[in-house]
Amino acid sequence: MPILELHHLRKYFATQKAVEDISLTIERGQIFGLLGPNGAGKTTLIRMITGIFYPDQGEIIFDGKRFDPLNDIADIGYMPEERGLYKKMKIGEQTLYLAQLKGLKKADAMKKIKEWFIKFDMYSWWNKKVEDLSKGMSQKLQFVTTVLHEPKLIILDEPFSGLDPVNTNLIKDEIYNLAQKGATIIFSTHRMEQVEEICDHIVLVNKGEKILDGTVNQVKQDFKENLFSVGVERIPAGLNSNMPFEVVSNKEQSLVVRIKDGNRPNDVLQYLLQQGAAIRSFNEMLPSLNDIFIRLVEGTPTSRQFQNVNA
Amino acid sequence: MNKILLIIKREYLTRVRKRTFIISTLLFPILYMLLVFGTGYIAATTKQVLRVAIIDASGYFNAPVLEKQNTLDKSSVLVPADPGAADSIKTDPQKAGFDGYIVIPSLNWKTGDSLVLQSKKSIASSNAALIASKLNTVWDEVKNEKLGIDASNRAILTSSRLSVKANKINDPNANGDTAAGIGFACGFLIYFIILIYGSQVMTGVMEEKTSRIAEIIVSSVKPFQMMLGKIIGIGLVALTQFLLWVLFMFAIYNVTKMSGGAASSSANQFIGSIQKIFSSVNLPLVLSCFAFYFLGGFFFYSAIYGAIGSAINEDIREAQSLSFPVTMLVIISIVIMTTVAANPTGPMATWASIIPFSSPIVMMARIPWGVPDTVPWWQLTLSMSLLVAGFVFTTWFAGKIYRTGILMYGKKPSWKEMIKWAFRRN
Incomplete structure (x- = not known):
C-alpha cells in the first residue's frame, strides 16, 4: 500500500494556477524527488500534503485513508526551504516545544532529543539561543526538529543548502538511515546531482503540471539519445555517411557517436573494427538529470507569468 | 486543545520571564506616582x-x-x-x-x-x-x-451663603466625583492595556512570520489555534501584570495604614479618603465588570492586531499604517469616555457603552456611577453580550486573514484585500 496518493489535485490562487491537476503515488520507504523550476508549484503541492492548504479539487490519500490534516500531520515531518526557528528561544526548550506540538509526550520527547543531540554532537548547545548559531548549525537543528517525532513521511525542501560537505554527508546518511527504517522521504531540490545520487523515484513539475514521473533509471533510459562514447587509439580515416552511426564530436582518441535508427551498438563496434580501429573503451552515454531537466523546462518562460484565474 | 495549552504556556512564559516585563511591572506604579505627585508638586512650587x-x-x-x-x-x-x-x-x-x-x-x-x-x-x-x-x-x-x-x-455678608450638593436618594454614600474618578481610572487602564498588549500581539505575530517559524508551526497546529494561543497567552501576561499592581497597591495601603496609624495626620487622611472611595461604590460589581471588559476589550482588539501582524512583513511602518484605523477606534473611545463625566446617561455615553468597539472603555467609565440607577441592567447585559459576540466575530475574522497572511510574503495587502481573504472559502 502506498504511503501517499494524490488524485487530480488542483489549487488556484487569485493570480496563479499554482497546481493544475497533479496525480502521483509515493511508495513506502521510497526516497522521492520532487523537482521543478522556481515557481513550478512545488511548495504549494507540499503545503497541501502537509495540511497547510486545502486543495481546491482532488483527493489526498495518506497511509490508505483519506488525508485528515488534524490527525495525520503528527505522522509528517516538514522542513521548509525557508528555515525558521524562534531566534530568542533556547535551543533545548525550543526543540522540546516543537516536539510537543507534534504530539510527543514530554518525557518521550526529552529522551529522543538527547539521542539526536548526542548523535549530531549538539549537546553543548542546549542553553544557547538560535541567534548564536551559524547557518549550518541551525540547519542541523532544523533537521533534528523535523525528524524527531519519527514521522512516516518526511518532506525536505532543499535540505543541504548552506551545509559544508561533512555535514551534508551526515544528513545524507541520516536520510538513508530513516528510509531504511521505513520512513518515506520527499526530497525537493534544484540540485540534480544530489537527486541522481539519493532518489529512487522522481517527478518533475512545471507550471503546475506534472511533466515527468518515473524511477531515475527509467527516466534516463526514456531520454537517452543513443549516444555512445568510444575511446580509440587512433581515429579511423574512413568515416562517411554510410556508417551505422553519425559522429557527434571527435576529439583525439575519443569519439561521441549517435547510433542511427535500426542499428545496435554491436553494429558500431563491428564497423569500427572493420576500419581497423583499436578500441580502448565503449560506453553508453545516458543523459544526466540536469540535461533532462533543462531540456524539458527550456523554452517555457523562466518565471511564471501572472494571469487571471476564473475559478 | 492540548496544543493550544502548549502555545499559551510558551507565549506566557517567554514574556513573563523577560527582564522588560519585570522592570515595567515595577516601574509603572513608581512612574505613575511620580507623575501624579510630581506634577502636583511642580504646580504648587512654581506659582x-x-x-x-x-x-x-x-x-x-x-x-x-x-x-x-x-x-x-x-x-x-x-x-x-x-x-x-x-x-x-x-x-x-x-x-x-x-x-x-x-x-x-x-x-x-x-x-x-x-x-x-x-x-x-x-x-x-x-x-x-x-x-x-x-x-x-x-x-x-x-x-x-x-x-x-x-x-x-x-x-454676615461674607459668610452667609447658599450651597448645593448632589445626593443620590437610595445611596447617600455615592459621590459623583469619585464615580467619575474611578470610571476614568478604569477606562484609561483598559485603554493602555489594549494599546500596549494589542501591539504586543501584533509584533509577536510579525516575529513568527519574519523568522519563518510560522510555516513549521502551521504544519503542526491549525493557524487558528496558533493565533488563539498567542492572544490568550499575552492576555494572561496582561492579567498577571495587572494583578501584581493590585497586589502592590494593597501592600502600600496596608503599610501606610500600619505605620501611619498615629504618626501623621496626612497618612490618616489618605487612608480615610481611600476608605471613603471604596465605600462610595459597589466594589465587587466594579471589579468583576472591570475584569470582564478588560478581557473582552483585549480579545476584541488583539485579534485584529494579530491579523494585521500576519498580513505585513518586516517593515514596522507597514504595521503602523495598517493599524492606524484600529488605534483610532481606541482613541475615539477614550474621547467619548471623557464626555461621560459630564453626562453619564446622555445618548452618546449610552450608545458608545453598548457598541462593542467602544464599550470596554466607555462602559467602564459609567459603571461606577451606579447599577442599575445610572446604567440599567438591560444596557449592561446588552453591552456584555454584544462584546462577546464582537470578539467572537473579530477572532473568526482575524483567523481567516491570519491563515492566508501568515504564509504570504511580498507586497503589503490593503484592508480591502484582507477583507476579501476573510470571506473566501477555505
Whole structure:
C-alpha cells in the first residue's frame, strides 16, 4: 500500500494556477524527488500534503485513508526551504516545544532529543539561543526538529543548502538511515546531482503540471539519445555517411557517436573494427538529470507569468 | 486543545520571564506616582508671585492698605509707586523692578471700573484674577465704609451663603466625583492595556512570520489555534501584570495604614479618603465588570492586531499604517469616555457603552456611577453580550486573514484585500 496518493489535485490562487491537476503515488520507504523550476508549484503541492492548504479539487490519500490534516500531520515531518526557528528561544526548550506540538509526550520527547543531540554532537548547545548559531548549525537543528517525532513521511525542501560537505554527508546518511527504517522521504531540490545520487523515484513539475514521473533509471533510459562514447587509439580515416552511426564530436582518441535508427551498438563496434580501429573503451552515454531537466523546462518562460484565474 | 495549552504556556512564559516585563511591572506604579505627585508638586512650587506697581490717583490704595493686604495674601506683591517714579515705571517696569503696573484713576465707589495690568511679558489670566481679588478685598472695605456697614454685618455678608450638593436618594454614600474618578481610572487602564498588549500581539505575530517559524508551526497546529494561543497567552501576561499592581497597591495601603496609624495626620487622611472611595461604590460589581471588559476589550482588539501582524512583513511602518484605523477606534473611545463625566446617561455615553468597539472603555467609565440607577441592567447585559459576540466575530475574522497572511510574503495587502481573504472559502 502506498504511503501517499494524490488524485487530480488542483489549487488556484487569485493570480496563479499554482497546481493544475497533479496525480502521483509515493511508495513506502521510497526516497522521492520532487523537482521543478522556481515557481513550478512545488511548495504549494507540499503545503497541501502537509495540511497547510486545502486543495481546491482532488483527493489526498495518506497511509490508505483519506488525508485528515488534524490527525495525520503528527505522522509528517516538514522542513521548509525557508528555515525558521524562534531566534530568542533556547535551543533545548525550543526543540522540546516543537516536539510537543507534534504530539510527543514530554518525557518521550526529552529522551529522543538527547539521542539526536548526542548523535549530531549538539549537546553543548542546549542553553544557547538560535541567534548564536551559524547557518549550518541551525540547519542541523532544523533537521533534528523535523525528524524527531519519527514521522512516516518526511518532506525536505532543499535540505543541504548552506551545509559544508561533512555535514551534508551526515544528513545524507541520516536520510538513508530513516528510509531504511521505513520512513518515506520527499526530497525537493534544484540540485540534480544530489537527486541522481539519493532518489529512487522522481517527478518533475512545471507550471503546475506534472511533466515527468518515473524511477531515475527509467527516466534516463526514456531520454537517452543513443549516444555512445568510444575511446580509440587512433581515429579511423574512413568515416562517411554510410556508417551505422553519425559522429557527434571527435576529439583525439575519443569519439561521441549517435547510433542511427535500426542499428545496435554491436553494429558500431563491428564497423569500427572493420576500419581497423583499436578500441580502448565503449560506453553508453545516458543523459544526466540536469540535461533532462533543462531540456524539458527550456523554452517555457523562466518565471511564471501572472494571469487571471476564473475559478 | 492540548496544543493550544502548549502555545499559551510558551507565549506566557517567554514574556513573563523577560527582564522588560519585570522592570515595567515595577516601574509603572513608581512612574505613575511620580507623575501624579510630581506634577502636583511642580504646580504648587512654581506659582509665579508678581510684583506690581500701583499708580494710584483715587487715594484708596495707599501704602498702609496695600502692605496690610500683602501680609494677608502672598500670591502677589502690590507696591504703591512713588509719584515721581511713575513715568520711569511706565516706560520700563522691569528696569524699575516690577513685573507690571496698574494705573488706578479716581474711582466712583458706586460703579467701580475696569483696570489694566500693563506689562512687557505676558501674564496668565489666573494671575491677573488673583490680583483683582486682592484689590477687591480693599474695594469691599471701601464700599462697606461708604454704606455704613459695621464689622459684625460684614461678617454676615461674607459668610452667609447658599450651597448645593448632589445626593443620590437610595445611596447617600455615592459621590459623583469619585464615580467619575474611578470610571476614568478604569477606562484609561483598559485603554493602555489594549494599546500596549494589542501591539504586543501584533509584533509577536510579525516575529513568527519574519523568522519563518510560522510555516513549521502551521504544519503542526491549525493557524487558528496558533493565533488563539498567542492572544490568550499575552492576555494572561496582561492579567498577571495587572494583578501584581493590585497586589502592590494593597501592600502600600496596608503599610501606610500600619505605620501611619498615629504618626501623621496626612497618612490618616489618605487612608480615610481611600476608605471613603471604596465605600462610595459597589466594589465587587466594579471589579468583576472591570475584569470582564478588560478581557473582552483585549480579545476584541488583539485579534485584529494579530491579523494585521500576519498580513505585513518586516517593515514596522507597514504595521503602523495598517493599524492606524484600529488605534483610532481606541482613541475615539477614550474621547467619548471623557464626555461621560459630564453626562453619564446622555445618548452618546449610552450608545458608545453598548457598541462593542467602544464599550470596554466607555462602559467602564459609567459603571461606577451606579447599577442599575445610572446604567440599567438591560444596557449592561446588552453591552456584555454584544462584546462577546464582537470578539467572537473579530477572532473568526482575524483567523481567516491570519491563515492566508501568515504564509504570504511580498507586497503589503490593503484592508480591502484582507477583507476579501476573510470571506473566501477555505
